[in-house]
Amino acid sequence: MADQYAGTDLGEQPPAPPPLPVLRWAEPPEGPVVVLLDQTRLPAEEVETVCTDVPALVRAIQTLAVRGAPLLGIAGAYGVALAAARGFDVDAAATQLAEARPTAVNLAHGVRRALDAHRAATDKGATPEEAATAALTEARRLHTEDAEASATMATAGLALLDELLPGGSHRVLTHCNTGALVSGGEGTAFAVVLAAHRAGRLRRLWVDETRPLMQGARLTAYEAARNGLPYTLLTDNAAGSLFAAGEVDAVLVGADRVTADGSVANKIGTYPLAVLAKYHHVPFIVVAPATTIDPRTPDGAATEIEHRPGSEVTQFTAPTPGATAGTGTAGGTPLAPLGTQAYNPAFDVTPPELVTALVTEAGVVSPVTRGGIEELCARSRQVTIS
Numbered sequence: 001m002a003d004q005y006a007g008t009d010l011g012e013q014p015p016a017p018p019p020l021p022v023l024r025w026a027e028p029p030e031g032p033v034v035v036l037l038d039q040t041r042l043p044a045e046e047v048e049t050v051c052t053d054v055p056a057l058v059r060a061i062q063t064l065a066v067r068g069a070p071l072l073g074i075a076g077a078y079g080v081a082l083a084a085a086r087g088f089d090v091d092a093a094a095t096q097l098a099e100a101r102p103t104a105v106n107l108a109h110g111v112r113r114a115l116d117a118h119r120a121a122t123d124k125g126a127t128p129e130e131a132a133t134a135a136l137t138e139a140r141r142l143h144t145e146d147a148e149a150s151a152t153m154a155t156a157g158l159a160l161l162d163e164l165l166p167g168g169s170h171r172v173l174t175h176c177n178t179g180a181l182v183s184g185g186e187g188t189a190f191a192v193v194l195a196a197h198r199a200g201r202l203r204r205l206w207v208d209e210t211r212p213l214m215q216g217a218r219l220t221a222y223e224a225a226r227n228g229l230p231y232t233l234l235t236d237n238a239a240g241s242l243f244a245a246g247e248v249d250a251v252l253v254g255a256d257r258v259t260a261d262g263s264v265a266n267k268i269g270t271y272p273l274a275v276l277a278k279y280h281h282v283p284f285i286v287v288a289p290a291t292t293i294d295p296r297t298p299d300g301a302a303t304e305i306e307h308r309p310g311s312e313v314t315q316f317t318a319p320t321p322g323a324t325a326g327t328g329t330a331g332g333t334p335l336a337p338l339g340t341q342a343y344n345p346a347f348d349v350t351p352p353e354l355v356t357a358l359v360t361e362a363g364v365v366s367p368v369t370r371g372g373i374e375e376l377c378a379r380s381r382q383v384t385i386s
């Protein structure tokens with residue numbers, strides 16, 4: 001392909017950038033809070049938003065100020081800890097948090113872990129303060145475990161890439177955002193891409209812009225730039241021509257839910273990429289922590305898919321410096337006539353036969369089958385079948 005299409009090539013690797021302040025617990029004199037980097041305002045500005053109560057955190061989740069499956073789980077766990085520490089009704093808070101977005105199973109998982117820790121402490125006669133500390137300790141544990149899972153997946157994913165693509169000059173296409181912005185560590189699929197870059201084996205990262213909320217253009221390109229990756233942004237509908245030109249060696253994506261049969265719910269637009277990859281004989285690799293596996297959902301058709309407001313499709317919003325927290329992607333310039341109806345599912349489902357491999361911290365499943373998922377669940381203490 002001609003060089004004029006090659007986009008931003010940042011040459012020499014700069015030193016690793018400082019970690020992003022994605023999510024943290026803080027205890028100012030006014031009481032405990034959950035502090036988030038407001039992702040709706042990236043890349044225009046790096047601004048934190050402070051959640052002093054559960055409704056504020058639920059709003060941050062629903063507006064995508066905080067987003068991405070693993071981080072939603074971490075946020076949910078801290079949300080329960082926040083409710084407990086501030087003396088709110090912990091059960092009601094847990095329900096509100098778990099139901100804030102329906103597709104990423106990690107959210108309910110994180111909420112339940114902190115809630116179970118709180119209940120266990122209470123059942124043992126702990127004071128409300130001690131029970132709140134138990135919930136916070138569990139949230140912190142989940143946060144740390146996710147960082148460790150990210151590092152393990154990066155190593156396993158790179159080993160798999162090297163095995164599938166001997167020669168070591170990988171051109172990887174990715175969709176949505178799967179980096180440090182979704183994780184306690186460096187992410188899922190993006191962590192594998194970073195590992196390939198650091199090992200000198202990433203030739204190019206192709207970044208789908210990811211309509212309608214532009215997680216690829218706004219967030220993945222931002223993370224790629226700050227890490228000095230050779231990356232190029234493309235519109236989602238340019239992916240087919242990129243495959244046809246022979247420019248994609250592998251597709252790497254994350255997941256919001258992997259069902260018992262190995263179906264993968266991920267950002268809308270993932271399934272067409274899997275179909276393209278199959279047609280062009282390109283590996284299609286899903287990278288997700290075991291907290292994303294949901295053996296209680298039998299198959300892809302049973303996955304609850306979030307449908308978001310049509311205004312996200314009929315209007316365009318660029319992140320605006322100084323915008324109100326969480327509003328960076330809501331409202332904007334009309335793209336369609338007033339009153340136009342829009343179809344806006346946030347996720348689609350890729351069937352297991354289109355997935356070359358599922359990379360988790362508990363192991364790699366390939367081919368992706370119901371039996372393979374069962375074995376993985378048996379190995380991982382993160383997956384509960386209650």
Ligand SMILES: CSC[C@@H](O)[C@@H](O)C(=O)COP(=O)(O)O
Pocket residue numbers: 064067068069070104175176177178179182187188189215253254255256266267268288346
């Ligand atoms: C590990 S990230 C995997 C997915 O959570 C990611 O690809 C994705 O679809 C995020 O969707 P979002 O709607 O931005 O929360």
